[in-house]
Amino acid sequence: MADIGKDISQAKHLLDAGELVSIPTETVYGLAGNALSSVAVASIFETKDRPSFDPLIIHVASLLEAKNYVTDIPVSLNALAERFWPGPLTLLLPKNNNIPDIVTAGLERVAVRVPDHPLTLELLSQLAYPLAAPSANPFGYISPTSPQHVQAQLGEKISYILDGGKCKVGLESTIVGMEDDEIIVYRLGGLDISEIEELVGPVTVKSYSTSNPQAPGLLETHYSPSKPFLIGDLDELISKYLGQGDDFAVLSLDKSFSVVSGRNQIALSPNSDLKEAATHLFAAMRKLDESNATIILAELMPDTGLGRAINDRLKRAATKE
Numbered sequence: 480m481a482d483i484g485k486d487i488s489q490a491k492h493l494l495d496a497g498e499l500v501s502i503p504t505e506t507v508y509g510l511a512g513n514a515l516s517s518v519a520v521a522s523i524f525e526t527k528d529r530p531s532f533d534p535l536i537i538h539v540a541s542l543l544e545a546k547n548y549v550t551d552i553p554v555s556l557n558a559l560a561e562r563f564w565p566g567p568l569t570l571l572l573p574k575n576n577n578i579p580d581i582v583t584a585g586l587e588r589v590a591v592r593v594p595d596h597p598l599t600l601e602l603l604s605q606l607a608y609p610l611a612a613p614s615a616n617p618f619g620y621i622s623p624t625s626p627q628h629v630q631a632q633l634g635e636k637i638s639y640i641l642d643g644g645k646c647k648v649g650l651e652s653t654i655v656g657m658e659d660d661e662i663i664v665y666r667l668g669g670l671d672i673s674e675i676e677e678l679v680g681p682v683t684v685k686s687y688s689t690s691n692p693q694a695p696g697l698l699e700t701h702y703s704p705s706k707p708f709l710i711g712d713l714d715e716l717i718s719k720y721l722g723q724g725d726d727f728a729v730l731s732l733d734k735s736f737s738v739v740s741g742r743n744q745i746a747l748s749p750n751s752d753l754k755e756a757a758t759h760l761f762a763a764m765r766k767l768d769e770s771n772a773t774i775i776l777a778e779l780m781p782d783t784g785l786g787r788a789i790n791d792r793l794k795r796a797a798t799k800e
C-alpha cells in the first residue's frame with residue numbers, strides 16, 4: 480500500500496529520484512512524474528495501463544514557468560491563463576524542444592496547466608521540472624477525487640499519495656486550444672465555457688469523435704464503472720427494472736425514490752446545484768459501483784453550465800449497445 484501524507488519534501492524526494500507520486504489538484508488526483516524524464520513518463524503510461532497515443536498534461540507553478548516549455552502563447556489563450564490560472568483550465572500550446580515526445584505522443588502541442596491546490600503549488604515551486612500527470616486511475620475507469628480512491632486502485636503500484644483532501648471541483652480541467660483564429664474547447668470540464676466566452680468571445684466545442692485526432696485520449700468510452708451503467712428517464716428505468724426484480728442503484732441530480740432503498744441511491748445535489756453535483760459525481764459513481772447492485776441507472780443533468788461537462792462524463796461512462 481502507498482503511504483498517504485502531507486509531506487511535500489517526501490514527495491519531492493521521490494519525484495527527484497524518478498518515481499511517481501499521486502498529487503492532489505482541485506479537479507481530480509493526478510499520477511505525477513518528472514515531465515522532462517522520458518523514463519519517468521514511460522512509467523506513468525505503464526502504471527496506468529494507458530495507451531501511448533494518449534498524451535499527458537504538464538503541470539507548472541505559474542504562467543511564467545509555463546513559458547519555459549512552449550514556443551508561443553496566443554493573445555487570447557494568454558488572457559485565459561492570466562484570468563483562470565491557477566484553476567481547472569488546460570491550454571494546448573506549441574511545444575518547446577525540452578518536452579520529450581512521449582509526453583505529447585508526438586503531437587506539436589503540449590497540454591499545460593497550473594493546478595489550484597496549495598500543496599501541489601508548493602511542491603511545483605520546489606521542483607526544477609514540470610510534472611506530467613494524468614488522472615490517477617487505471618485507464619478507462621472513474622477518475623479519483625480523494626486519496627482513498629487513488630489508494631484503492633494504484634496503491635500497490637506507487638509509494639506515496641500527497642493528501643490534499645477531497646477535490647473541490649471534481650471534474651477534470653477544460654481543455655482549450657486554437658486552430659487558426661478560432662478558440663476550440665476539446666474537453667468540457669471544471670471551468671464553465673460561459674466563463675471562457677465572457678473573456679474571449681464565442682468558442683467552438685469539438686468534443687471527441689473518431690475524426691478528431693486533436694484530442695486522441697477522449698475516447699467514446701471512458702470514466703466507466705465496471706457494472707452496466709444506463710442513462711435515461713429514471714422513472715421509466717426504475718419501473719422497468721423493478722418489474723424484472725433486479726437489484727439496481729440509482730444516480731440522480733436531485734430526486735429520491737421511495738421504491739429504492741436509501742443506500743442504493745445518490746442524489747448529487749438535493750438543491751439542484753450543478754457545481755455541487757460535479758464535486759460529488761465521481762465519488763458517487765464509485766460508491767454505486769462498489770454497492771451490491773448489479774446495474775446502475777442514471778439521468779442526465781440540465782445541459783447548461785457544468786451540467787454539460789457532467790453529461791459528457793455520464794455519456795462516456797454509459798454502457799454502449
Ligand code: TXA
Pocket residue numbers: 504506507508509510533534535536569571583586588589590594612613614615650651652654693694695696697
Ligand atoms: O484536471 C485534469 O486535467 C487532470 C488533473 C490531474 O490535472 N488531468 C487529466 O489528465 O485529466 P488525463 O490524462 O486524464 O486527461 C488529459 C487529456 C487526455 O484526454 C489527452 O488526450 C488530452 O488531455 N491531451 C493531453 N495532451 C494533449 C495534446 N498535446 N493534444 C491534445 N490533447 C491532449
Ligand code: MG
Pocket residue numbers: 613614622
Ligand atoms: Mg483521465
